[in-house]
Amino acid sequence: MLKNLPSAPNAILAMEWADYEPHFKKLQSIQLTPENVNEWLLGWSALADRLDEQYTRLYVATTQFTKDEEIEKRFNHFVESIQPLARAEDQKLKEKLLTSGLQPANFKMGLKKLRAEADIFNEANLGLLVEEQKLTAEYNRIQGSQTVLWEGEERTPSQMYALLFEKDRAMREKAWKAGTEVRLKNREAINGLWQKYMAVRLNIAENAGLPDYRSYMWAQRFRFDYSPEDCKTFHKGIEEIVVPAVKRIYEKRRQRLGLEALRPWDTEVDTSNASPLKPYETLDEFKSKSRDIFTKVDPKFGEYFQVMIDENLLDLDSRKHKAPGAYNLTYGVSKRPFIFMNNSGTHGDVATILHEGGHAFHAFEAGVVPYFHERSENFVPVEFAEVASIAMELLASPYIAKEHGGFYTEAEAARARLEHLEGRITFWPRMARVDAFQHWVYENPKDGSDPTACENQWSELTDRFIPSIDFSGLEDAKKTDWHRILHIHTIPFYFVEYGLAQLGAVQVWANALKDQQQAVAKYRRALTLGSTVSLPELFQAAGAKFSFDAQTLKTCVDLIESQMERLEQVKE
Numbered sequence: 001m002l003k004n005l006p007s008a009p010n011a012i013l014a015m016e017w018a019d020y021e022p023h024f025k026k027l028q029s030i031q032l033t034p035e036n037v038n039e040w041l042l043g044w045s046a047l048a049d050r051l052d053e054q055y056t057r058l059y060v061a062t063t064q065f066t067k068d069e070e071i072e073k074r075f076n077h078f079v080e081s082i083q084p085l086a087r088a089e090d091q092k093l094k095e096k097l098l099t100s101g102l103q104p105a106n107f108k109m110g111l112k113k114l115r116a117e118a119d120i121f122n123e124a125n126l127g128l129l130v131e132e133q134k135l136t137a138e139y140n141r142i143q144g145s146q147t148v149l150w151e152g153e154e155r156t157p158s159q160m161y162a163l164l165f166e167k168d169r170a171m172r173e174k175a176w177k178a179g180t181e182v183r184l185k186n187r188e189a190i191n192g193l194w195q196k197y198m199a200v201r202l203n204i205a206e207n208a209g210l211p212d213y214r215s216y217m218w219a220q221r222f223r224f225d226y227s228p229e230d231c232k233t234f235h236k237g238i239e240e241i242v243v244p245a246v247k248r249i250y251e252k253r254r255q256r257l258g259l260e261a262l263r264p265w266d267t268e269v270d271t272s273n274a275s276p277l278k279p280y281e282t283l284d285e286f287k288s289k290s291r292d293i294f295t296k297v298d299p300k301f302g303e304y305f306q307v308m309i310d311e312n313l314l315d316l317d318s319r320k321h322k323a324p325g326a327y328n329l330t331y332g333v334s335k336r337p338f339i340f341m342n343n344s345g346t347h348g349d350v351a352t353i354l355h356e357g358g359h360a361f362h363a364f365e366a367g368v369v370p371y372f373h374e375r376s377e378n379f380v381p382v383e384f385a386e387v388a389s390i391a392m393e394l395l396a397s398p399y400i401a402k403e404h405g406g407f408y409t410e411a412e413a414a415r416a417r418l419e420h421l422e423g424r425i426t427f428w429p430r431m432a433r434v435d436a437f438q439h440w441v442y443e444n445p446k447d448g449s450d451p452t453a454c455e456n457q458w459s460e461l462t463d464r465f466i467p468s469i470d471f472s473g474l475e476d477a478k479k480t481d482w483h484r485i486l487h488i489h490t491i492p493f494y495f496v497e498y499g500l501a502q503l504g505a506v507q508v509w510a511n512a513l514k515d516q517q518q519a520v521a522k523y524r525r526a527l528t529l530g531s532t533v534s535l536p537e538l539f540q541a542a543g544a545k546f547s548f549d550a551q552t553l554k555t556c557v558d559l560i561e562s563q564m565e566r567l568e569q570v571k572e
């Protein structure tokens with residue numbers, strides 16, 4: 001339908017608005033009929049894929065070379081001079097499709113999402129959304145300015161967090177308290193900001209004609225397949241099943257560390273006397289061993305990873321003028337993923353590559369989906385995207401030992417896997433606390449706008465979900481801990497996705513422990529679906545149940561605990 005759209009990466013990177021505009025106009029001018037609507041959608045997808053790939057390639061470049069002014073200029077040019085115009089034209093195409101009343105074949109989920117976006121769209125909210133972004137910039141500014149003076153040097157919160165792994169308990173305590181003190185200095189500022197956030201958000205919901213802000217976010221996050229009540233069932237199940245399991249894990253930790261009580265600075269340190277894991281010497285070794293591990297999960301994944309090595313789709317080393325963090329992003333036209341990370345030579349690198357590898361293979365597999373609105377990262381539900389990545393961590397875990405082509409001795413591999421499984425279990429209650437807090441806030445907007453009530457609620461939820469850590473004498477720190485959780489402030493309600501995905505991932509792993517080939521075949525099949533079907537259907541295709549209940553949680557927690565017991569013996 002659209003002629004002469006470029007496909008080579010450099011040609012896409014060179015596109016200007018003048019190259020996009022005629023294609024938008026062409027799509028706008030076509031009279032939609034049941035006969036041509038699917039072809040029209042393919043045209044729209046081709047355009048959306050190019051915009052997405054151009055943005056992604058420029059964004060990736062800015063993270064690879066933070067000091068490169070030319071790259072920054074090109075990125076800003078795209079964001080300022082191409083993206084807003086494209087968004088406006090995109091909105092027109094969306095309206096055109098929806099007002100046509102047509103139901104394109106094989107586009108049910110895509111249409112449902114476009115309609116949900118249109119339903120909550122309101123001109124009057126545009127200003128408020130900008131206002132909200134400004135609050136977020138302010139939140140980020142405050143968080144970013146929180147540095148601790150430690151041994152004469154300025155340290156960031158993540159550098160302070162690293163000190164919680166130190167064997168010296170007095171040092172851990174001092175580091176934890178120093179970090180907390182800095183946070184408490186901004187207590188009033190963050191609480192004040194929170195009141196502003198709440199006012200804006202309540203206003204947004206009202207303009208959208210919805211009874212509360214949660215309903216707005218539910219539509220915005222395309223949560224068609226579960227309700228707030230389901231989330232509460234999930235919280236209860238976690239309280240009933242997972243909290244006691246964490247108690248057992250923390251009790252062992254307390255005994256090993258020889259402590260009277262587990263304090264907030266005692267949860268990260270390694271309890272064994274072994275020295276830190278050192279998985280590899282060179283980056284080439286890291287890549288080839290990672291590939292061999294993926295091959296053990298499924299030869300196809302090994303092939304995909306080799307493509308990423310060959311086509312330079314991995315930027316793994318840490319170097320000056322590179323952004324922090326790790327991610328996987330996808331180029332929509334070439335249907336290729338790209339993995340970015342900052343290696344440190346520790347086990348953290350292995351954990352990251354397995355996780356991001358899962359996302360990357362999802363991108364390869366979902367490449368068969370024809371429409372942008374059912375394939376791109378913005379539309380594939382996080383609840384399932386994270387099944388792809390967390391399941392890969394678990395599926396690959398048996399192969400991180402040397403005898404399977406991996407990095408470690410059997411005992412070392414057992415240590416790494418134990419730490420990983422402990423992290424999976426302790427994550428659920430932490431997640432439930434964040435999610436339950438937000439349900440409370442937006443169900444009780446009056447109290448939810450009152451910082452003191454929020455602080456007390458957070459403290460109560462900490463007692464409910466994290467009872468094994470002794471906070472006595474640290475009440476102010478305990479009450480304000482939610483200040484540092486950026487999701488609550490900047491991406492409301494975005495968190496439960498990870499808890500739900502983890503429940504799906506553990507089920508995929510459970511299947512693999514019985515029959516790996518069959519389990520991985522299902523997992524791969526589910527990855528090919530993109531977002532063409534509902535969440536329960538995606539989970540089902542992967543061999544799992546999309547669920548919130550205590551029974552599913554119990555089956556999964558029992559499995560994790562029994563595997564941990566087995567690994568304890570290998571480790572000794």
Ligand SMILES: [Zn+2]
Nearest residue numbers: 355359386389
């Ligand atoms: Zn992820």
